[in-house]
Amino acid sequence: MLNERMVGLGSQRSVIRELFEFGKIRKAEVGEENVYDFSLGNPSVPAPEAVNETAVKLINELDPVVLHGYTSAQGDAGVRQLLAESINRRFDINCTADQLYVTVGAAAALCCCLTAVCNPGDEVVVFAPFFPEYKVFIESAGAVMRMIPADIEAFQIDFAAFEAAINEKTKAVIVNSPNNPSGAVYSEETIKKLSAILSAKSAEYGEPIYLITDEPYREISFKNTVVPYVPKYYDNTLVCYSWSKSLSLPGERLGYVLVPEKVEDRALVYAAVAGAGRSLGYVNAPGLFQRVCAMCADLTSDISIYETNKEILVKGLREMGYHVVEPGGTFYMFPRTLIEDDIAFCEKAKDFNLLIVPGSGFGCPGHFRISYCVQTEMVERSLAAFQQLADFYKKN
Numbered sequence: 001m002l003n004e005r006m007v008g009l010g011s012q013r014s015v016i017r018e019l020f021e022f023g024k025i026r027k028a029e030v031g032e033e034n035v036y037d038f039s040l041g042n043p044s045v046p047a048p049e050a051v052n053e054t055a056v057k058l059i060n061e062l063d064p065v066v067l068h069g070y071t072s073a074q075g076d077a078g079v080r081q082l083l084a085e086s087i088n089r090r091f092d093i094n095c096t097a098d099q100l101y102v103t104v105g106a107a108a109a110l111c112c113c114l115t116a117v118c119n120p121g122d123e124v125v126v127f128a129p130f131f132p133e134y135k136v137f138i139e140s141a142g143a144v145m146r147m148i149p150a151d152i153e154a155f156q157i158d159f160a161a162f163e164a165a166i167n168e169k170t171k172a173v174i175v176n177s178p179n180n181p182s183g184a185v186y187s188e189e190t191i192k193k194l195s196a197i198l199s200a201k202s203a204e205y206g207e208p209i210y211l212i213t214d215e216p217y218r219e220i221s222f223k224n225t226v227v228p229y230v231p232k233y234y235d236n237t238l239v240c241y242s243w244s245k246s247l248s249l250p251g252e253r254l255g256y257v258l259v260p261e262k263v264e265d266r267a268l269v270y271a272a273v274a275g276a277g278r279s280l281g282y283v284n285a286p287g288l289f290q291r292v293c294a295m296c297a298d299l300t301s302d303i304s305i306y307e308t309n310k311e312i313l314v315k316g317l318r319e320m321g322y323h324v325v326e327p328g329g330t331f332y333m334f335p336r337t338l339i340e341d342d343i344a345f346c347e348k349a350k351d352f353n354l355l356i357v358p359g360s361g362f363g364c365p366g367h368f369r370i371s372y373c374v375q376t377e378m379v380e381r382s383l384a385a386f387q388q389l390a391d392f393y394k395k396n
């Protein structure tokens, strides 16, 4: 008999993938330019030229045995040294190479952290709206997901609900700021309050509650929005990072876990993260792109297009009567649907060739996600379709 859970996970396509497949069929029918595909979070701007130049240089100049060989499980030592220097420069902390564990993207970083800290039956708190894969990762680590309903006014944290949910089984809390799908950035006040509650609860239960900060969108923040560096506020923080979005490299699968100096029993926690990577069969993150990412760690793609798209959509949608909480970053926004049933709403949107994702899958019904990592010209043309959708509900 097969593992039923795995059969289930492998057979059900996610709502987002379903939409993406629908989009492909629709584009063949009505022409690519007539479908407004806001379904996927695949960056639309290319990686900086330095990424390809560095890759080519490494391919031409590095000893091929080293280039294509295994690296240390935790990542090449030189790579981790460069990364530590970049992190220290940018976030004004003092981390070292031996606190970094290079991973196959943020997904693997999260799986390593969760597997490292959780024992069967432990609980992991997530805040709605949340990245749907968290449930898969948490359950794969043998833990149970506890969802805190969304604060739909600002997409910060409903602290009363959070405090009520924490108990002696709470092992970790995942935060994702800038957030997929809302685009919200947690303010310093939110992070401080969260840290104070976690410190008090850890002391009460005599065990650390880990704060796992999932940060693939850290660099994509708008205007004067400050994205607080979480380890500065809470000691037992594990940072999960990725270059999928900031350098537009999702297919290369590169990220890291940082176990900062102040984490209680840091060496043991780091060993558990490495042990989790080993038990999950990651062996090491891709060698060539470990080096490329480390050498380009201070760069980003030209992410300014996301802010341009955000401005056009927020203004346009509000004028049509949609309720939108203005994103502080990412390339997502999460407006309210014009009827209660977000699934029916997104189904109707398909009639106008608009591909948008229902909020239910993110633990927040009554909303829809727009993934605006697309060409600005497409965003501009899509406004007419959003208007038609709004008009349809005004009439019916």
Ligand code: PLP
Pocket: 041, 104, 105, 106, 107, 108, 131, 176, 180, 214, 216, 241, 242, 243, 244, 250, 254, 255
């Ligand atoms: N966390 C969030 C919030 C994401 O949106 C994503 C990808 O979209 C991931 C993690 C996984 O990213 P990666 O490609 O680095 O595995």
